[in-house]
Amino acid sequence: MNPDVVFLHGEVVTVDQQNRIAEAVAVKDGKIAAVGTSAEIKQMVGPHTKVVDLDGKSLLPGFIDSHLHIVAYGIDKLGVSCKAPHIQSIQDILNDLRAQAAVLANGKWVRAWGFDETKIVEHRYPTREELDQVSTEHPIIIVRACNHISVVNSKALEQFSIDRNTPNPKGGIIERDGQGELTGRLLESAHFQKSKEVAFSDEEILRALSRASADFVAAGITSVHDAGSSDANEFRLMQQAVRTGIIKNRIYAMVCTMDSPEAFVNTMIAAGITTGVGDERFKIGPAKLFTDGSSSGPTIATRKPYTSNPEDFGILYYSQEELNRLLTEAHKKGFQITVHAQGDRAIEMMLNCIEEAQKQYPREDARPRIEHAGITEPDLLERMKQLGVIPIPNPSFFYEYGEGYVKNYGERVNHMYPLRDFFDSGIIAAAGSDCPVTHYDPLFGIHMAMNRQSKQGTVIGGNQRVTVLEAIRAYTWNGAYASFEETKKGSIEVGKLADLVVLSDSILQISSEKIDQLHVELTMINGDIVHQLKP
Incomplete structure (x- = not known):
């Protein structure tokens, strides 16, 4: 039986127990069929085999990110990014929030993510009063980059039913100033408990998951260990998105909200x-x-x-x-x-x-x-x-x-x-x-x-x-081991799942200082090419 796809003339980083480097790989029915020299693999090519000439580029096992939040990342793309290059000050953030509020009906949430007080000129958080100047008709929330802290406006505090007499929850802080007034900053469990109320519709979440999956696939991430969602509904939608093909990556889902x-x-x-x-797609x-x-x-x-x-x-x-x-x-x-x-x-x-x-x-x-x-x-x-x-x-x-x-x-x-x-x-x-x-x-x-x-x-x-x-x-392999799947993926060995990535150059020959300049040219999951840059 001829392979479906072969990769030839490359630097195949197998990540097997001996860290062997090969030249070529054959893929059949979603699995690795052979690993060896280009001459050996070339003999297997049939009339319908797709041939990929690596031309010395690296072929690696698909990347496994053992801790990320796929729902949170996708949802963040629907809001204001505090990591955008033009964000240099609190005023820049307020301007973007004001622009978002202008296109939303009163009462709709205005959201921002990725805030880091050390990266802006003021080196501080926005105040509740500054957020109130953006809008008193829209609840506003800015989530810090760590996703453990947020700052909100007065309308959001009202919707959260938080006032100056509200006690701190266990494991969290509702910050107050020296006079006992609310600053708008919520830390740890105080943030987690209330951020789930900043609800998105199921349709928005599924759209967010589609965007996230596409970005991850383009980066060569074939498997994700999802580290927790906001609530059980997001967990359910993540399963649904895998089942319907909205999410192309394999998911190992931590039981956590x-x-x-x-x-x-x-x-x-x-x-x-x-x-x-579960199965090989969602577990x-x-x-x-x-x-x-x-x-x-x-x-x-x-x-x-x-x-x-x-x-x-x-x-x-x-x-x-x-x-x-x-x-x-x-x-x-x-x-x-x-x-x-x-x-x-x-x-x-x-x-x-x-x-x-x-x-x-x-x-x-x-x-x-x-x-x-x-x-x-x-x-x-x-x-x-x-x-x-x-x-x-x-x-x-x-x-x-x-x-x-x-x-x-x-x-x-x-x-x-x-x-x-x-x-x-x-x-x-x-x-x-x-x-x-x-x-x-x-x-x-x-x-x-x-x-x-x-x-x-x-x-x-x-x-x-x-x-x-x-x-x-x-x-790669260590991520597969962390999910009890090292016999199925994580290395390029015969019989394992054909989850593979092709890089833009040789990762073993490029200097360590330039590895971040490499990019993924092709991503394969289960033998299917799900991402490929045009020549």
Whole structure:
């Protein structure tokens, strides 16, 4: 039987256990049929075989982003982007908000995303009063880039039923000034609980998912570990979008909602659903909770105070006992378990939880995860190894937020998202972008894993740099392992799914400083070419 597609004369980075580099690949019926030399594969070509001449370019396994938010990214594209190049000041943001409000009926939400106070000239948040000057007839919300903090106007506070007497929710802050007046800023659970009320229609969400999937496919992302939606309806729509072909990427969906994730986890447990339910296109992933805040906020939970503030240790969502109870039950029922844990204190709590869960209900190959694993110091690294934990670091964070990390955490940046330590310790770490917190491009993530430079050119924890093959593995095979799918995808080996990407040049020959200049020319999922640049 002749192959459907063959790739010849290339640099095939197989990411197999020997890191072999081949020349050619044959694809048949959605799977890898052969890997070898161009001469060997050429002999298989038939009259209907599509031949792709790589001309020395790299062919890689499809990229796996092990932590992003597909719904949030798509929805963000429907609002004002604070990351747009022309946004240099608060006034620029207010102008864009005013323009959006002008085309919306009174009472409709005006939304902005991607705000970062360190990137604008004022180095502060907009005030509630400034947002009120844009409109008092439209509720307005600006979500910070980390998606853990927002600032809203008076109309939004009214719709949220928040006044100066409203108490802070557990794990969150409704910010007030020195006189007790509301500033409009909502942090952590205060933000999560209310942001879900900024509702989009099902039609808008499906349109957003279509846009997101197209962008991810063009970047070579063939599989996504979705890290949580706003609510159960978005989770349902994500499944629907995969089933109907709106989403082309494969989805490994964490059981998590941004507000009250424990309630969603308990609902799924009660329904008898567990990790692994589904098929190769959509599969239920781990049960996920939040333990602390944002590394750039900064609101992460640390064992020592912030370098920038000796009184600040961050925010914790749960006590150790609460975390143990919630996730041990999920582990007992067969779920892979994970948490958002950025600070070393939060990471330590999750390690305690995993240890207790395995002590009560021992299970082989449970593969517990820790999303982000921000500050992973040596003692935590050793415990991760012993417990078989899969950390999910975010190399791209250093570009946007690296300078703030140095300011807030000092020397601890040498242990932040420590890919070098993970590889050296034999820990299987899978990389994610946390898009829309940072850009989704895996090639940029690989570049940052190798270089760890901020936008200003500062090297942040250079001791944690990795090689190009290690960085590629973090975005391919390791991601497949994190979802129990390493026998099906993540490397270019016979019998595995034909999820492949062709780059614009050789990733092994180009200098590490220029890897971010590469781009994806072709993306294949299940043997189908779903993206291809015109020659």
